[in-house]
Amino acid sequence: METTTATPTLTPATPEERLQTATRIADTMFQQQPDWVTFFREVLGVDGLVRKLFTTPEDLAEFEKTAEYAEIQAMVAKLRERSGAQSDGKEPTRVITVRLPKSLHESLRAEAHDRKTSMNQLCISKLLQVIDEQLVVSE
Numbered sequence: 001m002e003t004t005t006a007t008p009t010l011t012p013a014t015p016e017e018r019l020q021t022a023t024r025i026a027d028t029m030f031q032q033q034p035d036w037v038t039f040f041r042e043v044l045g046v047d048g049l050v051r052k053l054f055t056t057p058e059d060l061a062e063f064e065k066t067a068e069y070a071e072i073q074a075m076v077a078k079l080r081e082r083s084g085a086q087s088d089g090k091e092p093t094r095v096i097t098v099r100l101p102k103s104l105h106e107s108l109r110a111e112a113h114d115r116k117t118s119m120n121q122l123c124i125s126k127l128l129q130v131i132d133e134q135l136v137v138s139e
Contacts, residue, residue, distance in 0.1 A: 011054070018054060018063075022043075022068060026072045027075075028045060030075045030078075033079070034079070038090075039075065039079050043072060077125075104109075
């Protein structure tokens, strides 16, 4: 399914208008039932709708605290549930290697087992979530 984001020609002036625009366009796209990778790329990706509407790190961080953002995250989750690991095949996958303590690895493995999912799917779900900036350790 070829899906493209209808990028607004003029960025809405107020934060409320930007919230409404993001939600409206994301919902329209969601109704087309794209695979989750396409939806994520076009709505939440680096060149996606949200980053075009919320152009500063501060605006983006504020948006990520809203109910509208949570609604878009729920759309991603529903699309992931429908399509599983499948994607449209147009976007290559990448592999990351993460070094973590054995105890954390075991904890993730147990959580994945309890949720009846793979560690890969669990980690993708966790990576899609926004975390508080104070919880990110700087190098």
